[in-house]
Amino acid sequence: MEKSKLEMEFKDETGKKFTISIDDPREDLTEVEVRAAMDEIVNRNIFFTATGEIVAAEGARFITTTIEELAI
Structure with a gap:
């Protein structure tokens, strides 16, 4: 099974x-x-952070994780 997420x-x-x-x-x-x-x-x-407003977009990435269940 694969799981994915987008991080901005x-x-x-x-x-x-x-x-x-x-x-x-x-x-x-x-x-x-x-x-x-x-x-x-x-x-x-x-969105606001604990230290103030968001002022710039820096980058983004897709992260894909493969999960393999074990039969034990």
């Missing part, structure tokens, strides 16, 4: 990293769509 990384106003993870993102999600969503998050001030 931002910087807040103090320069600290802030990561949003989404489990099981749509498989056909494009870089353009992810960038647009991240820009929207920054522009609308949707």
Whole structure:
């Protein structure tokens, strides 16, 4: 079984990293769509960190994990 997630990384106003993870993102999600969503998050001030507002989108990545159950 494979599990996937999308991690979107931002910087807040103090320069600290802030990561949003989404489990099981749509498989056909494009870089353009992810960038647009991240820009929207920054522009609308949707999330705040303990140290301030998110001010920049830094990067994103898909993470895929393979899980193999053992019969014991």
